[in-house]
Amino acid sequence: MGSKDKSKYQSSTRTCCYQKSSAHHLVAGADGHAHRMNLRFCCISRSTYNKHGRADALMRAVILLVLILSCCSAADVVLNEVELGPPEGSSDWVELYNSGNESVMIGGWCVRIIDESWIGEIHIPDGVLIEPHGFYVAMGSKEWMHNNSGVVQLIDGAGNIVDESPLRTDTLANDMTWGRYPDGRDRDTAGDWGYMMGTMGAPNTVSGRA
Known part of the structure; x- marks a missing residue:
């Protein structure tokens, strides 16, 4: 495979966290306990991460969402x-x-x-x-x-x-x-x-x- 072909495949490589959008997951909340919730994670290409520098921001947003939802669940x-x-x-x-x-x-x-x-x-x-x-x-x-x-x-x-x-x-x-x-x-x-x-x-x- 030529260098151009390798470059093409590398740029389209994707990083996925979860693909089961309808599944329930147990996640650790801020209180140290596990909470079951329904979350959807999208696949985003590494090239998009590298080009726009959004990886850290996305991860922080996901973590914040998990913590908020887990705290709300415990409060119920x-x-x-x-x-x-x-x-x-x-x-x-x-x-x-x-x-x-x-x-x-x-x-x-x-x-x-x-x-x-x-x-x-x-x-x-x-x-x-x-x-x-x-x-x-x-x-x-x-x-x-x-x-x-x-x-x-x-x-x-x-x-x-x-x-x-x-x-x-x-x-x-x-x-x-x-x-x-x-x-x-x-x-x-x-x-x-x-x-x-x-x-x-x-x-x-x-x-x-x-």
Whole structure:
């Protein structure tokens, strides 16, 4: 092959990151966890990179997009329902809800209940994925002894508070819980929460809401 032919082929060589435009990928987010998202990457020729000097700018843009989307996905996971006064022989539990359209890796996160000087923590095992519009229930210990009230916090693997409930009290030792209605409603007000019949791991309903 002559030098002209080699030059022709070299100039048309392309660099591709991904070609599956409809595939879901797990990428590492700013919080150190993996997030599943749907991204489209285009093939751009090396000659275009070299001629216009756009490689670094393109890579920075892609990285920024990934970080923004991963942070947004993590922010979609909220506290959705809490049982602070369970029936005798049962345990406290906290339900999480993913209000977004992407799965979020919540392994390594922590649910914390703060009742005055008492603190109870539920650590979510590694590898737990919460699907879009899905639920995850974190179970406390039957040995916990506190005043059946408290503030509930959701904490990510980096120690950041992702969500926090207002102070709530539940001293009736029954199946009533504090929950958001509709699911995932998050206006950062006490009105987001209502006292209702518990629906562990399922959509909250207005039926039985006090």
